[in-house]
Amino acid sequence: MPEEILTMKNIVKEYQMGDETSTILKGINLSVQSGEFISLLGPSGSGKSTLMNIIGFLDVPTSGEYHLSGRKMSGQEEKLLAQIRRKEIGFIFQSFYLLSRQSALKNVELPLIYSGTDKKLRYEKAADMLKKVGLGDKMHHLPRQLSGGQQQRVAIARALINDPTILLADEPTGALDQKTGRQVMELFHQLNEEGRTIIMITHDVKLAKEAKRVVSILDGNISEEVI
Amino acid sequence: MIKENFLMAWDNIINSKMRSFLTSLGIVIGVASVIALITIVQSVTGEMMSQFESMGADKITVIATGNPLKSGLTTSDLRKLEEIPNVTGVAPSVSITGSAGKQGILLDEVSIMGKNEKYFQQDTTELTRGRKLTALDMDGHTYTCIIDQDIEKAVFPNENPIGQKIMVNGQGYEVVGVRDTDSSNDVMSGINASSTSDGTIIIPYKNALSLSGSSTYSNVDVFLEDTNLSDETTSDVETVLDAAFNYKDDSYKIVDLGSILDTMNSMQSLLTTLLAGIASIALVVGGIGIMNMMLVSVTERTREIGLRKALGAEPAQIQALFIIEALALSLIGGAIGIALGLIISVVATLIIGTTFSISWGAIALGIGFSVAVGLVFGWTPAKKASGLKPIDALRSD
Numbered sequence: 001m002p003e004e005i006l007t008m009k010n011i012v013k014e015y016q017m018g019d020e021t022s023t024i025l026k027g028i029n030l031s032v033q034s035g036e037f038i039s040l041l042g043p044s045g046s047g048k049s050t051l052m053n054i055i056g057f058l059d060v061p062t063s064g065e066y067h068l069s070g071r072k073m074s075g076q077e078e079k080l081l082a083q084i085r086r087k088e089i090g091f092i093f094q095s096f097y098l099l100s101r102q103s104a105l106k107n108v109e110l111p112l113i114y115s116g117t118d119k120k121l122r123y124e125k126a127a128d129m130l131k132k133v134g135l136g137d138k139m140h141h142l143p144r145q146l147s148g149g150q151q152q153r154v155a156i157a158r159a160l161i162n163d164p165t166i167l168l169a170d171e172p173t174g175a176l177d178q179k180t181g182r183q184v185m186e187l188f189h190q191l192n193e194e195g196r197t198i199i200m201i202t203h204d205v206k207l208a209k210e211a212k213r214v215v216s217i218l219d220g221n222i223s224e225e226v227i
Numbered sequence: 228m229i230k231e232n233f234l235m236a237w238d239n240i241i242n243s244k245m246r247s248f249l250t251s252l253g254i255v256i257g258v259a260s261v262i263a264l265i266t267i268v269q270s271v272t273g274e275m276m277s278q279f280e281s282m283g284a285d286k287i288t289v290i291a292t293g294n295p296l297k298s299g300l301t302t303s304d305l306r307k308l309e310e311i312p313n314v315t316g317v318a319p320s321v322s323i324t325g326s327a328g329k330q331g332i333l334l335d336e337v338s339i340m341g342k343n344e345k346y347f348q349q350d351t352t353e354l355t356r357g358r359k360l361t362a363l364d365m366d367g368h369t370y371t372c373i374i375d376q377d378i379e380k381a382v383f384p385n386e387n388p389i390g391q392k393i394m395v396n397g398q399g400y401e402v403v404g405v406r407d408t409d410s411s412n413d414v415m416s417g418i419n420a421s422s423t424s425d426g427t428i429i430i431p432y433k434n435a436l437s438l439s440g441s442s443t444y445s446n447v448d449v450f451l452e453d454t455n456l457s458d459e460t461t462s463d464v465e466t467v468l469d470a471a472f473n474y475k476d477d478s479y480k481i482v483d484l485g486s487i488l489d490t491m492n493s494m495q496s497l498l499t500t501l502l503a504g505i506a507s508i509a510l511v512v513g514g515i516g517i518m519n520m521m522l523v524s525v526t527e528r529t530r531e532i533g534l535r536k537a538l539g540a541e542p543a544q545i546q547a548l549f550i551i552e553a554l555a556l557s558l559i560g561g562a563i564g565i566a567l568g569l570i571i572s573v574v575a576t577l578i579i580g581t582t583f584s585i586s587w588g589a590i591a592l593g594i595g596f597s598v599a600v601g602l603v604f605g606w607t608p609a610k611k612a613s614g615l616k617p618i619d620a621l622r623s624d
Contacts, residue, residue, distance in 0.1 A: 058537060058617045079541045086539020093621075097534045101242055111538045113231045158538070 005165055005197060006032035006055070011064035013050050013220075024050045025061070026220040032166075032199065037192040039200045039208035042217035049170070051217060052201045056168050057085045069165045086115055090159030092169035096151045098143040104130060104154045105139040111162050129157040133187060149180030156187060160196075167191065167198045173207065185210060228544070229551070236552035239524070240559070250520040251560030253513025254600060258564025258593040259571060260506035265499055265589040266572035267579075272495040274581045279488055285454050286349065287461055288482040289447045289468065294475045299443030304471045308449055311463045315452045316345030319444040321435035325396040327374075327428055332382050334425040339395060341435020349450055357389045357404030360431060364403075367433035373404040377426030395428055396438055457485045507596065513560065514600040521553050521608035532612050533620025546613035553605025554598065561597025565590055 013025040024047045032038060042048040053059035054066065057073065060081075066073040068088055085091075098107045108126040117125070130139050133153040135146075143151050152172060159167055169188070173181030185207070192198050192212075200211060208214050216223050240247040289308075291299045300308075300319070308317045321341030327334050347359035355376065364371045372395060379388050388402045408426070436444070451460055461483055472478035525532070532545060569585070576583040 053618050056537070058621070079543070082536060082539050082541040085537060091537045093534075097530070097621075099531065099534075101238060110535070113228070114535075114539045114541070114544060116228065162539070 002033040002035050004031055005034045005069045006030070007065070007067045008055075009065040011051075011054060011061045011066060013047075013054065013059070014062045024220055025054075027064070028220075028222055030215065030222065032197065034165075034197050035192070035195050036213060037188070037198045037200070037211045038213045038215055039202055039211035040215050040217055041202060041205060041208040043203055046217045047220040048201050048203075048217045052168060052170055052199075055166070055199060056089045056091060057081045082114075086111060086162060088165040090162070090164035090167045092152070092155050092159050092167065092172045094171040094174040096143070096148075096155045096175070098151055098154055098158075100143050103140045103142055104135060104146065104157075107143070107154055108158045108161055111158060115162060125161060126157070129161050130154070132160075133157045147180065148176050149183050152176060152180075152184050153187065156184070156191075160191075165197065167196055169198065169200045171202055172200065173204075174202075229547070232544075232548050232551045233555065235548060236555045239552055240555060246520065247556060247559075250516050251513075251556050251563070253509065253516040254557050254560025254597055255513075255564040255567060257506060257508075257510030257513045257600075258561045258597060259568035260509055261503050261596065262565055262568025262586075262589045262593050263571040263575065264502040264506055265592070266568070266583070266586045267575050268495065268499050268502060269586050269589075270572070270576050270581045270584055271579060272491065272498070273584065276488065276491055276495070279484060279491065285451050286484065287449045287451065287457065287464060288484070289449060289464065289479055290482065291443070291445045291447065291468070291472075291479045292477070293443065293445065294472060294478045296475070297443070297472055297478070298441065299445040300447060300468075300471060301443055304467070305444065305447065307467050307471070308447070308464060311449075311460060311467065313452050313456050313460045313463075314449055316348060316450045318343050318346040318349070318448040318450065319432050320346070320446040320448065321432055321439055321441075321444065322446070323435065323439045324424070325438065327378060327382065327393055327395050327425075329382055329391075329393055334378070334381055336425045337378065337395075338424040338427045339435060339438065340427060340429045341432035341439075342429050343432045345450065346448070349448075352406050355405045355407065356387070357402070359404060360429065364431050365433065367431070367437075369431060370398060370400045370434065371403045371431065372400040373406055373429040374402055375406050375427045376408040378428060379405050381425065393428075395430060398434075400428075400430060454485055457483060503592070510596050510600055514557070514604040517553055517556055517600065518604035518608060520556070521549060521605055522611070524552070525549065525608050525612045528612075529615060529620045532615050533617050533622075536615070536617035537621060542613040545615075546609040549609035549612045550602065550605045553609065554601035557597040557601035557605075558594075561593055564597070565593045568593065 008028050008030040011025055011028040012023065014021050014023050028051060040048050040051060050059065054061050060073065068084070071084060071088070099110070105123070105126050108129055109122045112122045112125060127136070127139060130136055133156055135150060135153055135157070138146060138150065143154070146154065172188070173184050176184060188198055188200070189210070202208050213224070289300070293299045305317050305319060308314065319341070323339050325337055325339045327337040342360065343365055344360055344362045354373070357373070360371060360373060363369070372393065374382070374388065374393065382388070382393060383391060388405060391402050392399045393402055394400075436442070449464055451457055461481060464481065468479050535545060568589070573583050
């Protein structure tokens, strides 16, 4: 039975630019059920990145209410935000953001280090996760020894390692060619079928339509189209 | 967590070896110079001090230069000195150069020293044979002497000198003891015995006085029971001497080894502090180098910091990462600096010719300094890193 895990009520984000205040998000209302695969579609400058940052607890809204799996985002204490990110959010970035001098395995282990998991368990979990994304034989490779698609799969393994509530992917195929991009999308579908909640940010309409639900964002407002 | 941070810091240091090395170089030089200077100063002055101490900090030496009316101290003056409280004995010292020998052998550059039995109570020089001079030898008509090993070798090769006669300035003396040559433990005899001398013969002081042609003593050691009371005793000695010389100025000088030792002690610590202070300027410069490198590193790794934060690193964890890296850099520098400083010290003490003694205090200071430098100069960059907002950090290119 799907439950509501994400609720946004009238989220506003303003930035102060000198004397002017520019409003990036103009009262966003959004709710997400567990197991959904949503794409946030919008051109650049539409506010989709800002929305993603707020969803991912990287940024705080100016006003409005945001609940994620029963937690209310309140205050701005960095330590608390870091703990929520660690537990609830799995980030996937357009340009992978792997630590270039660490092996695939070490990269996947990184979030576990911050959650204080002991060494042996870290290794086991990270190795399992790399096998799951199909890189069981490349655990000790450095990122530069892997192809773009493989690097993104390492990043996905890293995002999944703490078993987050939401997988938050920002243009996950933006830096990949069509074929490897396709493989990454297949992996997303597979994860979603296993029950993982995924929010994917993209400007690519075709890609957005692969999700079960598309939320368009334009000029700081959202509108939904259900396919 | 700390272990992981150390591994990550180590990884960063290893990955930019040249830069890390150059950054640590300031600390290396600073710590090495602090350690080398402290160790060298302590080895040199420590040896000087122990020499001085063995010369006798428990005595006051009176050098009576005299005046036209009275050329030195008389036997009755010595008796008055002996009556001062806290004085255990008074030992006049007469030193002349003369000849010594027996039939067929003549040494004409012999240092002849007149001493009394009190001298031998304080003297630490080992006798290799025979006995010391006692009160019974001091009546002025007993001709007994102690020779050193140089004289023994020259005059009595391959025979036992004890009981034999030796001619000292034409007078026959019976050898009653033989002592070590090199350990002239008395500061005055050390100065008086010229290095070109053929050796040293000690005879009763009255005999030496008549050989010297003088009737007064110009060099007297006053031995103290309790060195803590040396100030009081010194002023008592001054009172006696003032009276002896009829209150004429500049008739005598008092050399108090204890107070010389105190002065040397405070000079040594002053010198050590001064030199260590100068050397620690290098440490501060080294620390600024580390801070500079860490600030550059924070800027270069802004995106990495953002990523780590997105993955759930708390500000304190980011701060720890950078402080540990600064600490590791300065500790590596410190370790190399300690090794280098010790090598310099060993070489320097070899060249100077003193014994090298490892100064644990200096090493502790070196480690302490590097930790402090790492913490102090790593703090600001680490704070800067931990305060970065994750979105800003992730967006930076």
